[in-house]
Amino acid sequence: MPSGSEHIVRSFDIELQELNQIIVRMGGMAESMLATAIDALVKRDSDLAKKVIESDKEVDVLEKAADEAAVNLIALRQPMANDLREVVAALKIASDIERIGDLAKNVAKRTIALNQTPPTRPAYAIPRMANLVQSIMKDTLDAYVERDSERAVDVWHRDEEVDEMYTGLFRELLTYMMEDPRNITPSTHLLFIAKNIERMGDHATNIAENIYYLDTGEQLDGRRPKGDTSSFQVVTPDNEATDIAEKDPQENGE
Amino acid sequence: MPSGSEHIVRSFDIELQELNQIIVRMGGMAESMLATAIDALVKRDSDLAKKVIESDKEVDVLEKAADEAAVNLIALRQPMANDLREVVAALKIASDIERIGDLAKNVAKRTIALNQTPPTRPAYAIPRMANLVQSIMKDTLDAYVERDSERAVDVWHRDEEVDEMYTGLFRELLTYMMEDPRNITPSTHLLFIAKNIERMGDHATNIAENIYYLDTGEQLDGRRPKGDTSSFQVVTPDNEATDIAEKDPQENGE
Structure with a gap:
């Protein structure tokens, strides 16, 4: 027969499992919102886009549920050390996923x-970039479920590729704008779409950092090479793109 | 002589006070980062801008300190109900301020x-918008210190004005781009600067929502009229700006 203390431990584990399930569900929804948004973009389907805007509400509801579950878990089970770290990480991860949902809505x-x-001339790089971010999100969720710090590190590094794609897109879209003023409005929207996707990648790396910390007790941040140098880009109308990135272009996304 | 339980309660209050002080310091730093960044923008002073980029590291260090203080507070004092709500809110507010610092860095x-x-032609509306956001940030921190839900509601509503200024700027900058292709690169950077400032306002409203919840136990979100309709803006080269906002342009910033 289990002792009282084992009983408490098991309740905690079950409730933590429930909290994690909410988070995995949120993550799956955010991932599919991105896929549908890009589908809507490629097919120029506004009805589909509206569905994505609607789904964001469900993600928000799940985030509130995750918050509540976490607070109840702390209050009722009073977890210590590693267990407490799990719950606090879950709170942070839920907030990152909520932001990813917001970005997909945008x-x-x-x-x-x-x-x-x-x-206008389609920016093929956008669906490509979105595919990459989606696969990063999927792997991040898998790493979370399996507490797999190696996979988390892998995800963390792959965000660099997203940043590089974004920087390329930034130059490309500015060039289109310079070619024809009629491209300015659509290219600006595409620029923000690309930025939104790039920021989803940043949130995935935040999650990866949390997973790494959960699994190893050590911090992963501050060591990542950053590929998004678009903040420093100067594109001139004669198509000369200059990268004036400083030596230390570390940033946390924009 | 205080009983053991009173003693614990008082330790909790003192430690919560310390946590709050970290948050207020973070907020003050983020506020001054925005002021300095705008100063650097207006004066075209890259050295000053580099100082802002440097200061962001201090905000990040403070956020880690706040996180650690919050986790220790939960682990050692095992707060219940309202006290636990305070600590969880502090975690969330610290994360919003950290994002504001990031945005100032950008x-x-x-x-x-x-x-x-x-x-190029200066966008005077940017320093104006930044001033407004700074005053909103200041009032948000004051509302936090004083647990003043009325002030939090006020802050929350004032973000609408920020969103409207941003939408105006979006149109203005697209018009500049259409006038002369040499304006495209600088106007794009100004557009992202404006978006960054607008998002700082969104983070301030997140904080206001947390304060309101702390003070009243009720949720404030979901009822705010949103003024940023720029996601729906179409500006054509003949200067006709059309607002195609849907009926429900609720968004959480971009």
């Missing part, structure tokens, strides 16, 4: 705006 | 990029 809103302008 | 980075391009 992609959908910009898609609706884009559909009001004539089709 | 403004500074874009300022350095802008200084590599010839001076």
